[in-house]
Amino acid sequence: MPPTTISSNGSADQTAVADPSGSSTQAVHGHLSQRVWQPHHALTTPITQTATYTFKNTADLCDFMEAKMWGGGQERGEYGRYGNPTVRSVEKRIAALEGGGDALLFPTGMTAVTHTLLSILPTGSHIVMTNDCYRKTRQFCNTFLTRLGIQTTQVPMGDYIALADAIRPQTRLIISESPTNPYLRVADLERVVAIARQHKRIKTIIDSTFATPINQRPLEFGIDLVIHSGTKYLGGHNDVMAGVVVGDAGLLHALRQSQGMLGGVADPHAAWLVERGLKTLALRVRQQNATAQTVARFLENHPRVARVWYPGLPSHPDHDIAKAQMSGFGGVVSFEIAPLTGEEPADTTARFIDAMTIPYIAPSLGGVESLIEQPAYMSFYELSTEERLSMGIKDNLVRFAIGIEDTADIVSDLTQALAKI
Ligand SMILES: *Cc1c(COP(=O)(O)O)cnc(C)c1O
Numbered sequence: 001m002p003p004t005t006i007s008s009n010g011s012a013d014q015t016a017v018a019d020p021s022g023s024s025t026q027a028v029h030g031h032l033s034q035r036v037w038q039p040h041h042a043l044t045t046p047i048t049q050t051a052t053y054t055f056k057n058t059a060d061l062c063d064f065m066e067a068k069m070w071g072g073g074q075e076r077g078e079y080g081r082y083g084n085p086t087v088r089s090v091e092k093r094i095a096a097l098e099g100g101g102d103a104l105l106f107p108t109g110m111t112a113v114t115h116t117l118l119s120i121l122p123t124g125s126h127i128v129m130t131n132d133c134y135r136k137t138r139q140f141c142n143t144f145l146t147r148l149g150i151q152t153t154q155v156p157m158g159d160y161i162a163l164a165d166a167i168r169p170q171t172r173l174i175i176s177e178s179p180t181n182p183y184l185r186v187a188d189l190e191r192v193v194a195i196a197r198q199h200k201r202i203k204t205i206i207d208s209t210f211a212t213p214i215n216q217r218p219l220e221f222g223i224d225l226v227i228h229s230g231t232k233y234l235g236g237h238n239d240v241m242a243g244v245v246v247g248d249a250g251l252l253h254a255l256r257q258s259q260g261m262l263g264g265v266a267d268p269h270a271a272w273l274v275e276r277g278l279k280t281l282a283l284r285v286r287q288q289n290a291t292a293q294t295v296a297r298f299l300e301n302h303p304r305v306a307r308v309w310y311p312g313l314p315s316h317p318d319h320d321i322a323k324a325q326m327s328g329f330g331g332v333v334s335f336e337i338a339p340l341t342g343e344e345p346a347d348t349t350a351r352f353i354d355a356m357t358i359p360y361i362a363p364s365l366g367g368v369e370s371l372i373e374q375p376a377y378m379s380f381y382e383l384s385t386e387e388r389l390s391m392g393i394k395d396n397l398v399r400f401a402i403g404i405e406d407t408a409d410i411v412s413d414l415t416q417a418l419a420k421i
Helices: 023-029 056-071 086-099 109-120 135-147 160-165 191-199 248-262 266-278 281-300 320-325 346-357 384-389 407-419
Strands: 101-108 126-130 151-155 171-177 201-206 225-229 243-247 305-309 334-335 371-373 397-401
Touching: 023 086, 056 191, 086 101, 086 243, 086 266, 101 109, 101 135, 101 248, 109 135, 109 171, 109 225, 109 243, 109 248, 126 135, 135 151, 160 191, 171 191, 201 346, 243 248, 281 305, 281 334, 281 407, 334 346, 346 397, 346 407
Parallel strands: 126 151, 126 171, 171 201, 201 225
Antiparallel strands: 101 243, 225 243, 305 334, 334 397, 371 397
């Protein structure tokens, strides 16, 4: 799919020249042909901290309204819920990075997910979802969407026959994460698209948060919409929440219209922080990819570790597909601590985590600081071991979200912590 550029009114300019820049250049500059000269010769995008926009006189207002009626008029702002230049700037950069016609920024990743599903799914429709999806996304489908008469079928990740079989006449959407959390399963995007395209009205969505546009560009495989939690790698500093949806300009236009109604708009200061984070995205992700690969190999050879889940390892069930469709395997490594006789696996694992000195114990991932967690306690605390196991979450599982600290320091921290158990 040839990259397109977005004119300031948000519509895609299909005739624009493709941007031949690499991902680092794009992360810093966005699409080079869209360079914006800022007020006061500033290099950076100003934070336009305004809730509304003014009109000089009634004629000015009428000109704007007239242009808007004819589909233009977006050169300037009208009201904060309908757009903001700082937000627009980061949207264009993310669209360029993903190779999409347009992008829409949201205050959180979950607003991006819920807004998109609410906007595109008619009452009575049906979703097919892979079972390793973000837990809150699954809960949203099983609670809110069920109330609207929208049914969801979960299929095992990696089972494409089950995926094709789950499709009903009412199916409008196939949604998957890739890679998934916490087992880093990778969806075969070509197969997902091929299954969807056997039917007329099925759209495909990939939550690509764990991959980032540096490691994977799902739109190039024919996926319709890509979603990111910008809170993770895009922002990259564990200091801002954001979400984004990227795709073709027509679909994005419809989502933008409903954003004016549903009202989940990103704050300009948050947008500015995401844009600042984006400039170092390629650098950070390459470092995180490299450290994660080293850590995964180190853990796989360690006697205190029972199993490692990392798509960059040949032992991972989706290694071949990851190698074919990703240019890096990401910064998250999941692994199981080998059980000890006479101690609950959950306790051994907790002792290991508590012995680590570099990573903080915290949810989230993708920032400069390494974070570590035991999913049994962090996301599934209220469940019994048996209930967790039925959801595929073992008590000895560790999710390690690697930051940008020195690889050698992280490996020696793991070495000393594993020696303590
Ligand atoms: C964090 C996350 C979300 C939700 O994003 P928020 O910014 O926390 O709302 C959705 N999907 C994935 C894969 C995530 O990791």
